Amino acid sequence: KAGVTQTPRYLIKTRGQQVTLSCSPISGHRSVSWYQQTPGQGLQFLFEYFSETQRNKGNFPGRFSGRQFSNSRSEMNVSTLELGDSALYLCASSLQTGAGNTIYFGEGSWLTVV
């Protein structure tokens, strides 16, 4: 059974550009969430989608957005990139949400903004 797949794995962008990251969850998983990991802040929640609906959003500016498609695949977009957006972006999926649901993470997308 394939795990959570994220593309691209590595990318370099220039300040002011925008970027789109893609996540394919484990087959059958309907909940997809996104996290940003930086050395200073650790892992911070971005947003979570379930059946194409955003159910929760973290404390990030509006430049960060996402969506989920009917096949549960998800994308996140960051517009007007800033140097501080350089981070590892992790996608996670689970069957649904609740006490007994293990959350599985992908390998992440390394974004460097120069």
Next chain:
Amino acid sequence: KQEVTQIPAALSVPEGENLVLNCSFTDSAIYNLQWFRQDPGKGLTSLLLIQSSQREQTSGRLNASLDKSSGRSTLYIAASQPGDSATYLCAVLNSGGSNYKLTFGKGTLLTVNP
């Protein structure tokens, strides 16, 4: 607001030693607590999930305990091996309105020396 703290931030032990990693959280209204492992440059691998109604979970050489009332969890690693070297993260899933996101600690960097 949930806060998760992990102590120690780094730990270095000789091979074969048994060790304990600590995690504390401020809000006891949780659905579950999950321990993850992260290797350098990689995503997160789920190790153990403890539901709020459970006291402990075991997998191989790993044993995780949860004391929800005191806001503490421990991860016990028996007979440590160099391959156990990684960053270990604990995360809680809150019940209530924000039950779709994990709140992470900053992690414990474990080095097991041969």
